[in-house]
Amino acid sequence: MMPLKFRLAYRNLFHDRIRFIATIVGIIFSIVLVTVQMGLYVGFRRMVTTMIDHSPADLWIMPAGTKCFEDPSLLDGRQRFRALAVDGVAEAAPLVIGYAQWRLPGGTTTPVFIVGSELQGFGLRPWSLVKGRVDDLSIPGAVAIDQSYFERLGVNATGANAEIRDQKVEVTAVTKGIRSFTTTPYVFAGVDRARSYTGISPNKASYFLVRVSPGSDIGNVRRQLRESLPDVEILTAAEFRNRSRNFWLFGTGAGAALFAGALLGFIVGTVIVVQTLYSSTKDHLSEFATLRAIGSSGAYIYLVIIWQALLSAILGFCGAASISSIVVKMTADSALPVVITPAMMFALFLLTGVMCIASAIVAIVQVMRIDPTTVLAR
Amino acid sequence: MSESVIDAVDVVKFLGHGAGRVQALKGVNLSLRGGELVLLMGPSGSGKTTLLSILGCLMTPTSGVVRVRGRPIADLDPEALAMIRRNHIGFIFQSYHLFPTLTAEDNVRLALDVRGERSQREAARDVLGMVGLAHKTKAFPRELSGGEQQRVAIARAIVGKASAILADEPTGALDAQNGQAVMTLLAGIARDQSRGVLVVTHDPRILPFASRIVHIEDGRIVGEKTGSEAKKVSTS
Numbered sequence: 278m279m280p281l282k283f284r285l286a287y288r289n290l291f292h293d294r295i296r297f298i299a300t301i302v303g304i305i306f307s308i309v310l311v312t313v314q315m316g317l318y319v320g321f322r323r324m325v326t327t328m329i330d331h332s333p334a335d336l337w338i339m340p341a342g343t344k345c346f347e348d349p350s351l352l353d354g355r356q357r358f359r360a361l362a363v364d365g366v367a368e369a370a371p372l373v374i375g376y377a378q379w380r381l382p383g384g385t386t387t388p389v390f391i392v393g394s395e396l397q398g399f400g401l402r403p404w405s406l407v408k409g410r411v412d413d414l415s416i417p418g419a420v421a422i423d424q425s426y427f428e429r430l431g432v433n434a435t436g437a438n439a440e441i442r443d444q445k446v447e448v449t450a451v452t453k454g455i456r457s458f459t460t461t462p463y464v465f466a467g468v469d470r471a472r473s474y475t476g477i478s479p480n481k482a483s484y485f486l487v488r489v490s491p492g493s494d495i496g497n498v499r500r501q502l503r504e505s506l507p508d509v510e511i512l513t514a515a516e517f518r519n520r521s522r523n524f525w526l527f528g529t530g531a532g533a534a535l536f537a538g539a540l541l542g543f544i545v546g547t548v549i550v551v552q553t554l555y556s557s558t559k560d561h562l563s564e565f566a567t568l569r570a571i572g573s574s575g576a577y578i579y580l581v582i583i584w585q586a587l588l589s590a591i592l593g594f595c596g597a598a599s600i601s602s603i604v605v606k607m608t609a610d611s612a613l614p615v616v617i618t619p620a621m622m623f624a625l626f627l628l629t630g631v632m633c634i635a636s637a638i639v640a641i642v643q644v645m646r647i648d649p650t651t652v653l654a655r
Numbered sequence: 656m657s658e659s660v661i662d663a664v665d666v667v668k669f670l671g672h673g674a675g676r677v678q679a680l681k682g683v684n685l686s687l688r689g690g691e692l693v694l695l696m697g698p699s700g701s702g703k704t705t706l707l708s709i710l711g712c713l714m715t716p717t718s719g720v721v722r723v724r725g726r727p728i729a730d731l732d733p734e735a736l737a738m739i740r741r742n743h744i745g746f747i748f749q750s751y752h753l754f755p756t757l758t759a760e761d762n763v764r765l766a767l768d769v770r771g772e773r774s775q776r777e778a779a780r781d782v783l784g785m786v787g788l789a790h791k792t793k794a795f796p797r798e799l800s801g802g803e804q805q806r807v808a809i810a811r812a813i814v815g816k817a818s819a820i821l822a823d824e825p826t827g828a829l830d831a832q833n834g835q836a837v838m839t840l841l842a843g844i845a846r847d848q849s850r851g852v853l854v855v856t857h858d859p860r861i862l863p864f865a866s867r868i869v870h871i872e873d874g875r876i877v878g879e880k881t882g883s884e885a886k887k888v889s890t891s
Contacts, residue, residue: 281761281768281775288756567752570713571811572741573769574734650708652752653823 282577286584289561296556300549304593305600307546308629312601314539315625316615318532320608323616324458325525326518328392332401334486335495336502337517338369339510344528345521347390347459349375354480356506363501365493368399371482373468375475376461380440381431389430389441389464390457393471399488403465408435409450414467421450425610426462441474458525460612487511543632551636558582558640562647569649579641586637587630594629598622657689659722660743660819660851661710666719668705668874679705681874682719687819687851692842692864695855697871703855704823706871710853711744711821712736724818741770745812747841749824751804753796759783759807760792766811782810786840802833809840813848820844822854826861838864 291297323330328346329337338360340350360369373393378386394400402411403421413419420441427433437448441464450465457463464474472479489498495513502511512520526532558565565578601617608614668680679702687693687710697703708714709721712728715736721728723743728736740746745766753762763779772778783792786806796804805825812820822841826834838854842864845852854861862868863882870878 281764284761285754285757285765292756563752564754567748567754568765568769569737570711570740570746570752571766571769572737572739572744574737577769650704650713652746652748653704653708653713 282581283584286581287588289564289581290585290588293560300589301593301596303549304546304589304629304633305596307542307549307632308594308597308625309600309604310542311539311546311628312597312617312621312625313604313615314535314542315621316601316605316617317613318526318535318539319618319621320614320616321458321531321535322522322526324456324613326521327455328401329514329518329521331404332372332486332514333399333488334370334401334514335489336487336499337512337514338485338487338502338506339483339512339517341508341510343510343520345524346517347374349483351477351481351483352485352509354482356509357482357485359505360485360487360502363498363505365490365498365501366487367490368488369485370395370399370488371468372401372484372486373471373475373477373481374483375471375477377441377464377474379430379462379464382438383431385431387429388461390459390461391441391464391466391471391474393466393468393474394486396467399486400468401486403450403452403455405452405454407451407453411450413449414465416447416449418444418446418470419449419466420446420470421452421465422448422462423452423455425454425456429462442476444473446474454610456610456612458613543628547632547635551639555636555640555643558643562644563652565644566647566649566652569647570652575645578644579637582640582644583634583637586633586640590629590633593633594626597625597629657849657851659686659688660724661685661687661853662720662722663706663710663716664720666706666709666716666721668702668709668714669717670705679874680709680716683871683874683876685710685869685876687853689818689849689851690845691866692845692852692854694861694865694868695853695871696857696868701871702874703871705874707821707823707853707855710819711746712739741766741815743818745815745817745820747805747808747812747820747822747825749827751796751801751808751828753804753807753811755796758793758795759788759799759810762796762807763810763814766815770815772815778814779810782814783807785813786810800833801829802836805829805833805837806840809837809844813844813850818850820850820852822852824856824858825854826856826858831860834858834860 340352343350357369360366375391377389377391379389380386394402396411396414414421422430432448435448435451439446455463489495499511568578605615605617663683663685666680666683670677670679683706695703709716715729723739760779763782764775767775767778780792783789786809788803788806825837838861841852844850865882868880869876
């Protein structure tokens with residue numbers, strides 16, 4: 278049987294249906310807002326490092342001052358050979374990136390982001406292929422694109438043709454889910470073709486992807502590389518990931534905007550719940566005064582109010598979680614998907630609880646001022 | 656007559672602050688003993704409600720001594736006063752003050768629940784039967800008449816076996832018939848259960864139920880009659 282104080286709490290809550298619905302909608306609104314903002318933040322964090330995450334490199338050699346993966350500075354081919362001469366370096370594969378114009382057969386153009394890598398052995402090659410193979414990119418002019426950009430690139434299947442920098446290209450492989458947060462489509466090609474599409478000299482590259490020999494210490498190899506290549510930067514994958522994230526999230530203000538949105542959602546939600554719980558408590562103030570007059574302890578009354586707040590939190594969170602999961606599904610294939618992890622869901626549940634408890638405290642402060650003699654005056 | 660349940664000795668109470676400060680009680684002495692029903696009567700502003708509040712541990716006196724079952728209440732904090740109320744005092748209010756979202760049974764159970772008592776349901780049904788509402792245990796206050804609501808309030812006041820029942824104008828919102836029924840109940844509770852019942856009232860129709868009638872005016876007790884004296888006065 279439900280304890281009486283809990284029954285009193287939920288009956289107080291459900292007694293005024295309209296106020297109850299307003300409370301729950303308020304909580305749902307604020308939690309969905311926080312969830313979407315945080316989900317966008319997590320999605321953005323993942324998107325900006327997707328190339329680094331899918332690269333097999335232990336170390337990245339890059340021009341000094343590179344801010345992120347998309348930074349189009351260049352390295353000299355001689356630096357690759359100096360890297361290969363370092364003990365413990367098994368591979369130093371060139372990676373070429375850069376912007377180019379994709380010309381459709383009709384003559385219209387659209388910008389694309391070229392990613393060119395060695396197609397055999399060590400390199401950053403397209404993944405999640407749904408049509409064609411990586412080997413198909415060995416054919417002259419062959420490229421791989423993501424199926425989500427078919428319409429933008431005027432392509433409807435493998436075998437479609439277009440032009441990049443006046444060179445004919447043919448789509449021979451198709452990926453699924455490799456989307457760019459910049460909305461500029463990625464186009465994968467062999468490293469030599471990528472150089473010619475982006476106008477980069479044959480002896481240049483954007484990065485050298487280093488694979489450390491088995492048994493060699495990555496830190497030691499990096500120290501030697503730094504000694505051998507003092508004019509470039511050598512970062513581990515984790516360091517490069519963090520640098521890219523920091524640049525896009527905080528260097529551009531995108532992260533701050535997402536955080537501000539989440540914070541705003543939290544504040545608005547808390548205010549709505551505080552206002553509703555406060556006015557609900559105020560409506561029931563004479564009942565709390567009666568409870569006090571018949572000898573209830575303060576703790577008993579606080580439990581009633583806190584239970585009311587927790588019930589609101591649980592119901593509001595369930596509604597918000599349902600709506601958020603729909604948003605996650607709807608944005609899964611978009612340029613910036615909303616990503617919700619189990620840990621984030623748990624954190625949001627705690628946040629909802631904190632929001633409602635904070636509201637309960639405001640209501641409790643009101644109740645603490647009750648004079649039980651007021652019940653005698655009416 | 657049983658031993659004293661509540662004693663007030665030379666009780667003084669100031670209310671308000673600054674220019675609005677007034678002396679509501681000016682040295683009141685009063686005892687409530689088990690088994691008696693005392694009517695506290697007086698004009699508006701005479702200090703009845705203030706005295707009831709102090710005797711019921713809803714507030715403490717400015718000076719003087721109040722003892723509940725021998726325990727002084729001066730200097731007790733609000734939580735300690737609440738503990739005395741839940742263990743020794745049952746309240747009945749003019750406007751009933753029932754919880755509209757709870758059934759009659761749950762309203763009565765509340766008095767036991769705040770005491771942390773178990774087996775509340777059976778006890779609540781027993782007292783509701785005692786006040787003639789055995790058939791209304793599942794009814795909500797809005798489904799009950801005024802007289803029935805006041806009887807639920809009486810059940811709530813007595814279910815915890817409080818030694819003192821303090822009633823503030825319990826018949827004030829009732830018609831003559833329901834007022835008589837409520838007072839019959841309260842008199843029976845005082846007589847049969849040896850509880851002290853103090854009733855603040857303006858209603859002269861309930862004088863016959865009193866063991867003792869105390870008159871208060873301008874913060875002072877100005878007269879006291881026994882029930883039989885009062886009956887003589889009311890019949891003459």
